[in-house]
Amino acid sequence: MTVTASSPAAAEADAILSVNNIEVIYDHVILVLKGVSLVVPRQGIVALLGANGAGKTTTLKAISNLLRTERGEVTKGSIEFEGQRVDRLSASDLVRRGCIQVMEGRHCFAHLTIEENLMTGAFTRRDGSAAIAGDLEAIYDYFPRLKQRRSSIAGFTSGGEQQMCAIGRAMMSRPKMILLDEPSMGLAPQIVDEIFEIVRDLNCKEQVSFLLAEQNTSIALRYASWGYILENGRVVLDGDARMLRDNEDVKEFYLGVSGAGRRSFRGVKHYKRRKRWLA
Amino acid sequence: MSALAEMLQGEVARAAAETLLTVENVSLTFGGVRALSDISFDIRKGEIRAIIGPNGAGKTSMLNCINGFYHPRSGRITFKGKTRQRMRPYEAASQGIARTFQNVALFKGMTTLDNILTGRTLKMNRNFFWQLLRHGPAMREEIEHRIYCEDIIDFLEIEHIRKTPVGKLPYGLQKRVELGRALAMQPDLLLLDEPMAGMNLEEKEDMCRFILDVNRHFRTTIALIEHDMGVVMDISDRVVVLEYGHKIADGTPDEVKADQRVIDAYLGVSH
Amino acid sequence: QAAAQDQIYVPLLTYRTGPFAGSGIPIADGMRDYLEMLNQRDGGIGGVKIAIEECETGYDTKKGVECYEATKSKNPVVVNPYSTGITLQLIPRASVDKIPILSMAYGLSASADGNTFPWIFNPPVTYWDGASVMVGYMAQQLGGFDKLKGKKLGLIHLDAPYGKEPIPLLQDLSKRYGFELKLYPVPAADMQNQSGIWLGIRRDRPDFIYNQGFGAMNPTAVKEALRNNFPIDKLVGVWWAGGDDDARAGGAEAKGYKSLNFHQAGTNFPVIQDILKNVADKNLSKVDNRNRIGENLYNRGVYNSMLIAEAVRTAQKLTGKKVVNGEDVRRGLENLNISEQRLKELGMEGFAAPVQVSCSDHNGHNKVFMAEWDGSKYVKASDWMAPLKDEVRPLIDSAAKEYAAGNSGWPKRTEACDKAT
Amino acid sequence: MFYREAGQFKTTYASDMAVLPILQDRIGLAVILLIGFVGIPLLGGNFFLQTVMIPFLVFSLAAIGLNILTGYTGLLSLGSGAFMGVGAYACYKLTTIYPGVNIVIWIVASGFFAAAIGVVFGLPSLRIKGFYLIVATLAAQFFLQWSFVRIPWLYNYNASGAIEVPQRLFAGIPLTGANATPVTRYLVLLGIVTFLTWIASNLVHGRIGRSWMAVRDMDIAAELMGIRLLPAKLLAFAVSSFYCGVAGACMMFLWYGGGEANDAFNINQSFTILFMVIIGGLGSLIGSFLGAAFISILPTALKFGVPALGIAIPGTVAEHATYILLGALIIFFLIVEPHGLARLWQIGKQKLRMWPFPY
Amino acid sequence: MDLIYSIFVDPFLQMAGAPDLLVQTLWEGFVGGILYALIALGFVLIFKASGVFNFAQGIMVVFAALTLVGLYEKGVPAFLALALTIGVMFLIAAAVERVVLRPLVNQPDIILFMATFGLTYLLIGLGEAIFGGNPKVMIAEQLYLPKGAVDIKMLGGVVTLQKIDIAAAVIALAMIACLSVFFQYTRIGRALRAVADSHKAALSVGISLNQIWVIVWFLAGVVALITGIMWGARSDVSFALQVVALKALPVLVLGGFTSIPGAVVGGLIIGIGEKIGEFYWGPLVGGATESWLAYCIALVFLMFRPQGLFGERIIERI
Numbered sequence A: 001m002t003v004t005a006s007s008p009a010a011a012e013a014d015a016i017l018s019v020n021n022i023e024v025i026y027d028h029v030i031l032v033l034k035g036v037s038l039v040v041p042r043q044g045i046v047a048l049l050g051a052n053g054a055g056k057t058t059t060l061k062a063i064s065n066l067l068r069t070e071r072g073e074v075t076k077g078s079i080e081f082e083g084q085r086v087d088r089l090s091a092s093d094l095v096r097r098g099c100i101q102v103m104e105g106r107h108c109f110a111h112l113t114i115e116e117n118l119m120t121g122a123f124t125r126r127d128g129s130a131a132i133a134g135d136l137e138a139i140y141d142y143f144p145r146l147k148q149r150r151s152s153i154a155g156f157t158s159g160g161e162q163q164m165c166a167i168g169r170a171m172m173s174r175p176k177m178i179l180l181d182e183p184s185m186g187l188a189p190q191i192v193d194e195i196f197e198i199v200r201d202l203n204c205k206e207q208v209s210f211l212l213a214e215q216n217t218s219i220a221l222r223y224a225s226w227g228y229i230l231e232n233g234r235v236v237l238d239g240d241a242r243m244l245r246d247n248e249d250v251k252e253f254y255l256g257v258s259g260a261g262r263r264s265f266r267g268v269k270h271y272k273r274r275k276r277w278l279a
Numbered sequence B: 001m002s003a004l005a006e007m008l009q010g011e012v013a014r015a016a017a018e019t020l021l022t023v024e025n026v027s028l029t030f031g032g033v034r035a036l037s038d039i040s041f042d043i044r045k046g047e048i049r050a051i052i053g054p055n056g057a058g059k060t061s062m063l064n065c066i067n068g069f070y071h072p073r074s075g076r077i078t079f080k081g082k083t084r085q086r087m088r089p090y091e092a093a094s095q096g097i098a099r100t101f102q103n104v105a106l107f108k109g110m111t112t113l114d115n116i117l118t119g120r121t122l123k124m125n126r127n128f129f130w131q132l133l134r135h136g137p138a139m140r141e142e143i144e145h146r147i148y149c150e151d152i153i154d155f156l157e158i159e160h161i162r163k164t165p166v167g168k169l170p171y172g173l174q175k176r177v178e179l180g181r182a183l184a185m186q187p188d189l190l191l192l193d194e195p196m197a198g199m200n201l202e203e204k205e206d207m208c209r210f211i212l213d214v215n216r217h218f219r220t221t222i223a224l225i226e227h228d229m230g231v232v233m234d235i236s237d238r239v240v241v242l243e244y245g246h247k248i249a250d251g252t253p254d255e256v257k258a259d260q261r262v263i264d265a266y267l268g269v270s271h
Numbered sequence C: 001q002a003a004a005q006d007q008i009y010v011p012l013l014t015y016r017t018g019p020f021a022g023s024g025i026p027i028a029d030g031m032r033d034y035l036e037m038l039n040q041r042d043g044g045i046g047g048v049k050i051a052i053e054e055c056e057t058g059y060d061t062k063k064g065v066e067c068y069e070a071t072k073s074k075n076p077v078v079v080n081p082y083s084t085g086i087t088l089q090l091i092p093r094a095s096v097d098k099i100p101i102l103s104m105a106y107g108l109s110a111s112a113d114g115n116t117f118p119w120i121f122n123p124p125v126t127y128w129d130g131a132s133v134m135v136g137y138m139a140q141q142l143g144g145f146d147k148l149k150g151k152k153l154g155l156i157h158l159d160a161p162y163g164k165e166p167i168p169l170l171q172d173l174s175k176r177y178g179f180e181l182k183l184y185p186v187p188a189a190d191m192q193n194q195s196g197i198w199l200g201i202r203r204d205r206p207d208f209i210y211n212q213g214f215g216a217m218n219p220t221a222v223k224e225a226l227r228n229n230f231p232i233d234k235l236v237g238v239w240w241a242g243g244d245d246d247a248r249a250g251g252a253e254a255k256g257y258k259s260l261n262f263h264q265a266g267t268n269f270p271v272i273q274d275i276l277k278n279v280a281d282k283n284l285s286k287v288d289n290r291n292r293i294g295e296n297l298y299n300r301g302v303y304n305s306m307l308i309a310e311a312v313r314t315a316q317k318l319t320g321k322k323v324v325n326g327e328d329v330r331r332g333l334e335n336l337n338i339s340e341q342r343l344k345e346l347g348m349e350g351f352a353a354p355v356q357v358s359c360s361d362h363n364g365h366n367k368v369f370m371a372e373w374d375g376s377k378y379v380k381a382s383d384w385m386a387p388l389k390d391e392v393r394p395l396i397d398s399a400a401k402e403y404a405a406g407n408s409g410w411p412k413r414t415e416a417c418d419k420a421t
Numbered sequence D: 001m002f003y004r005e006a007g008q009f010k011t012t013y014a015s016d017m018a019v020l021p022i023l024q025d026r027i028g029l030a031v032i033l034l035i036g037f038v039g040i041p042l043l044g045g046n047f048f049l050q051t052v053m054i055p056f057l058v059f060s061l062a063a064i065g066l067n068i069l070t071g072y073t074g075l076l077s078l079g080s081g082a083f084m085g086v087g088a089y090a091c092y093k094l095t096t097i098y099p100g101v102n103i104v105i106w107i108v109a110s111g112f113f114a115a116a117i118g119v120v121f122g123l124p125s126l127r128i129k130g131f132y133l134i135v136a137t138l139a140a141q142f143f144l145q146w147s148f149v150r151i152p153w154l155y156n157y158n159a160s161g162a163i164e165v166p167q168r169l170f171a172g173i174p175l176t177g178a179n180a181t182p183v184t185r186y187l188v189l190l191g192i193v194t195f196l197t198w199i200a201s202n203l204v205h206g207r208i209g210r211s212w213m214a215v216r217d218m219d220i221a222a223e224l225m226g227i228r229l230l231p232a233k234l235l236a237f238a239v240s241s242f243y244c245g246v247a248g249a250c251m252m253f254l255w256y257g258g259g260e261a262n263d264a265f266n267i268n269q270s271f272t273i274l275f276m277v278i279i280g281g282l283g284s285l286i287g288s289f290l291g292a293a294f295i296s297i298l299p300t301a302l303k304f305g306v307p308a309l310g311i312a313i314p315g316t317v318a319e320h321a322t323y324i325l326l327g328a329l330i331i332f333f334l335i336v337e338p339h340g341l342a343r344l345w346q347i348g349k350q351k352l353r354m355w356p357f358p359y
Numbered sequence E: 001m002d003l004i005y006s007i008f009v010d011p012f013l014q015m016a017g018a019p020d021l022l023v024q025t026l027w028e029g030f031v032g033g034i035l036y037a038l039i040a041l042g043f044v045l046i047f048k049a050s051g052v053f054n055f056a057q058g059i060m061v062v063f064a065a066l067t068l069v070g071l072y073e074k075g076v077p078a079f080l081a082l083a084l085t086i087g088v089m090f091l092i093a094a095a096v097e098r099v100v101l102r103p104l105v106n107q108p109d110i111i112l113f114m115a116t117f118g119l120t121y122l123l124i125g126l127g128e129a130i131f132g133g134n135p136k137v138m139i140a141e142q143l144y145l146p147k148g149a150v151d152i153k154m155l156g157g158v159v160t161l162q163k164i165d166i167a168a169a170v171i172a173l174a175m176i177a178c179l180s181v182f183f184q185y186t187r188i189g190r191a192l193r194a195v196a197d198s199h200k201a202a203l204s205v206g207i208s209l210n211q212i213w214v215i216v217w218f219l220a221g222v223v224a225l226i227t228g229i230m231w232g233a234r235s236d237v238s239f240a241l242q243v244v245a246l247k248a249l250p251v252l253v254l255g256g257f258t259s260i261p262g263a264v265v266g267g268l269i270i271g272i273g274e275k276i277g278e279f280y281w282g283p284l285v286g287g288a289t290e291s292w293l294a295y296c297i298a299l300v301f302l303m304f305r306p307q308g309l310f311g312e313r314i315i316e317r318i
């Protein structure tokens, strides 16, 4: 059963990003995405949810054109950013156009210092060093921890610090759209909240759109306006975030609230098996 | 049902009397950075001990000290009654400490099964010449361990990826394989570094179940780093809280949850 | 069709590529052009066309042996390996395959012993001969063998078996005549990077230096000698260190650089004129520039092919057959006797010294001379000098014995010797 | 469709852990062995055996050796040429000192000498990693090569400075020396290669192979799993050098039949073997064979095969074309499949499995 | 006893006895080191910018020098030939980027290393096909490189400095200074280091590898040309020159793969070390030690600093 409520017509008209029925194959033989379509409205925050291996990361990489570096390719469908086909561009072209990805698993430049890492984010910018320095300060304000560690070699910083660095680095490019892959991973709860606050901030103040692949469903749905649930390379459910939050199945399996409130992790039953939307 | 649970609890409590590992006054610095200063705590046999704290607090560094990857500048670590200053990581492994890593550190070119079998290395002792033949005793040994690993694979429900190279697995499964590899070592002390990062609720629940089962059935002592407070508070017996390399709290989940310093430093208001 | 019944198949293992191509190209051109000239001018040897086939070795032993294997089935009358490494490989095979090996003034010195090596020929001289001439030359310059006492001879050599070859002989001679021998080995990887070696030479100040080098090592040595103010006329190369390119790198200042030689450079010989007329003019030569005909190494190729042709001719005479095979040419080589008279007929008067090879002596230890670089070409700068055969021969005999002993199962010579003709 | 495991159930772990669990693969291997031991000696001429098959087998052996070090253990080495040299000289010394012992025994035994030397030069590998390790192995390469010239005892003080291979019999037939026919040499070599490949396959599929791969993929984690790095790396060096050493001995005694080892075992040899391993596929035994075939046979095939087709090209042009073509093919194959021919082979099998569906 | 004397005492007595020779040896070592550094520089440039260990640098040196001399022999005036050669190097850079690097982005180092070997084969084949295998004489004079030597009387002897060596040192040092500044203090420099760290991450922040690679390979090509001129002037221009490029390996490793100053310091240590070693200790073991001494020197340094003198720290974290 597909609960797909058709996306709001307004968003359709002013989509910053639209992915139309793409198929992705790795290594010429492994079919991972089997027709995924999604739309991110301008100035929207869209969450991409799904279990491990559903294909969230793959979708984001397909959009940012990083697939090719992993011997994957988009074999069908099209991807449009601001109304133009981008699936034949290079990753750096896309960044220049204002769409940047924060990769899952941090990927800082290990041998560069934190500050140099952040500065590489500004590589495509042409608006002068004063503006860049200003943004750098802004990022240090968001992440004071980074300021403390600014001259440390990134490879030696802690996992969470690297995660902040990766997010900050992407923000340095002043994008119109950020593809965030698991931003909350490895961050302390406080920081997670802060990050999502930043997301909201950027979204409101600077009109940055977001596509979030996130495992922390409850927080993602709290901040997003629209959500897609991916399973096995297909979109199985999508809808308004509030609607998804109220969906019983989503509640049960993604939010962990059953009738009696939050479940305890200690009491998890062995035989429990999640209902799959697809066989 | 609850009787059984109580019985289990009681057993845990009895075992808890014994300490497995004590950390005394451990300090660690990198250049100018004080990663750990004067940390002391202990881990009792059979318990689940959580280590929490903000990013960069020194949690991972603490685990690294325990299994010999970092050498503390001062302080003592006593494991199973033996105190040591410096030791090589493989010595820690051979004494029965296994761990998983924050940044998945699987052997990317190998299959799931091979990764888990690697965990059995210390338990395999047919010598080089039998290995050359891979028949007779060597093969028997190999099969014996294979059976053990198959049990783990079964337990972790990763049968379907048994022969897939792990490099291409999604992140969550990689974490699970990593747990399997650590379990294969049949450790006395299992160190888990953010085992649930990057998982959704359901997968976290699965993971909790595995951890609890391991703890209950194999009596494996577990030290756990995790940022999901729900998980930590639910499954751990005692919690240490670190901040900027200092210990700021130590106690049962409920005690810690109520500690004002912990709330300020780490939990924030929403929890 | 190369091995057709009415042809004499002469494969040429050459190297026009690889790091030693600089020496390989002129030699290959010379060898080829002389045989081609015979085909054009005389219709071959004794009326039988020569089927010439080049096989590229790149001076690489593996490829060389491949070439040998590939040509073997086409009944070659003689094989010229053109690399010591390849020669060493082919020596044991020759007697089995019944193909004579002509390694002209290179290869295994011991193979001069015809009793042990009936199938291998290395005329006209061995490296030991060359080194002995060097000592003789030094004595001559100083005014007699008795003046050698207390002098220093440096040997700069490639640090490989080829380069080390003269050492035992020079050691013997240095003991005998009381001069000091200094060794300067140049590692193959550092052929073009000799400044360290030449510092040592500066320190030791040898009176003469003998250069047993090859390829890129030679021009570098000449340049380094100049850089280090070593008197260039005291630097003498073995014949393989006498390429035009070797000296040319030093420019005009290299004037006076010497190299041993057993044939002349230049085009002033009827034989070279014939090549120009019958080959180059008909555009049958592969040389990229006509001026290179007559260069030293080109003429070496010509000389080499002359030996081949004469051996074939001798074989035809001995057997009465027109189309000869490997065994016949082996006999031809054993009876090779190129006299002054014959040289004249060949258009090589003054080009080379007479050569004689015998059943027991596959080398002949023939005369050589000193060629000198005059700034643009090599000229003859001494009389023909005979090697110190008495010093060389015992060394060859013992080396041959050792070789046979080391290769247990080395066959005793079964091939009969022809009566001297 | 034709290649799939469907219907082949494994009821024991032993059968699941077999190196070739699929029936079709086992049949394929049997066919290859049959062709190798019977077909080729019967049908291949001497030229084919001598210039194609024998070099191919020798290089395969060396490539297996290097693959164990570089492909399985992740230690980059440019010293394999010299380790082959050690094997060749060891075999030469052994058979000249003890001429009575069967040469095949000495060929295999010479591997142990190479292994010992390999261990010595492997010692720095504990501290030095990645491309930096090249230096340690290059030191081995150049130092050993230098010793081959500089220590006359190694070549029995021969005037030629070369290894002079004496005639040795095997079951009454000459196996080395001038009188040995290519067929005998080929068959014995094939026997050695088959045996050693079987051993290598046992090693890499067992505990030791796993610990090597663990060291390769993440040495820190491997150590934390209880694998001691130094012994594991040194063992890899030893086994790898053993294979290279045997390959070197085979090269001198069964292929070259003597020669200047200084020249034969130079740095280019080391490079060649490394390329075989990379082109073939790091960490794959089949890859070692495929790589050896590609790099050792292709130039020969181009050189002698093209003229045989009736296209007359002068030797030099052919040589240049060979270089250009070989270079282009290397790049081409890397682009098509960076993980080497072995991976291409696997993907091919995968496609066969799916056939007639694309994926 | 004798051995100890000849190892530990005699060489130093020799040094003291003939200080002029010692100075000369040091100078030769210095010059040799500078020349090594030039080759190593080409490697470093490419390694720093793409993490590619460019085996083809040696053949690029030969190819550049051959193009220069070959054009001159065809009658092109020397400086025009120089300009044309630079153009050719640019074309090579562009072609390499397009054909080799772009499809291989984000592949393991060793694969890229292997690809550069394919490139080496290609260039050898092309070079020999175009220019022939004959060695050629470098047109040093036509390029107004100085000739001759300066003799300096000192320490009771004469130390000879070749003018071309002095020129080589000056040119090399100037070039190295420029490149260091470029890498350390410019935006592009930082981007290059990022690329070397991780292709994928660099792509994700929008660094366009394509342009950068062309720039860097072109720079390396120019360095190769200068190297070719300098080495060619020392001996001649032939394919054998390629072998010398191997010597850059210990230099690189010693200095650290990613460091431009490292290439110079490494070059000097190796250059001077091997000359002194060969000159004073070489005769004890029969000479020709230069073939391996460099590697052993580098090995000794590495045992203490596994990342080389100036290399980036090796990051071991879990």
Ligand SMILES: Nc1ncnc2c1ncn2[C@@H]1O[C@H](COP(=O)(O)OP(=O)(O)OP(=O)(O)O)[C@@H](O)[C@H]1O
Binding pocket: A026, A027, A030, A032, A050, A051, A052, A053, A054, A055, A056, A057, A058, A059, A070, A072, A104, B168, B169, B170, B171, B172, B173, B198
């Ligand atoms: N490079 C690759 N080659 C082959 N298969 C791949 C590759 N990368 C990913 N896959 C496969 O694609 C599928 C989707 O993976 P993806 O990483 O997109 O999942 P995900 O939804 O991001 O999961 P997670 O939440 O664990 O990050 C998985 O089954 C994975 O095995």
Ligand SMILES: Nc1ncnc2c1ncn2[C@@H]1O[C@H](COP(=O)(O)OP(=O)(O)OP(=O)(O)O)[C@@H](O)[C@H]1O
Binding pocket: A152, A156, A157, A158, A159, A160, A161, A186, A188, B030, B033, B034, B035, B053, B054, B055, B056, B057, B058, B059, B060, B061, B062, B102, E317
């Ligand atoms: N090898 C090292 N060299 C230099 N600094 C280090 C090293 N290892 C850790 N640090 C520093 O020590 C501090 C503690 O790091 P650690 O990784 O232990 O943090 P953590 O508590 O695990 O944080 P997170 O939750 O973000 O993973 C960090 O600031 C880090 O930069």
Ligand SMILES: [Mg+2]
Binding pocket: A056, A057, A058, A104, A181, B170, B171
């Ligand atoms: Mg993902």
Ligand SMILES: [Mg+2]
Binding pocket: A158, A159, A160, B059, B060, B061, B102
């Ligand atoms: Mg951590």
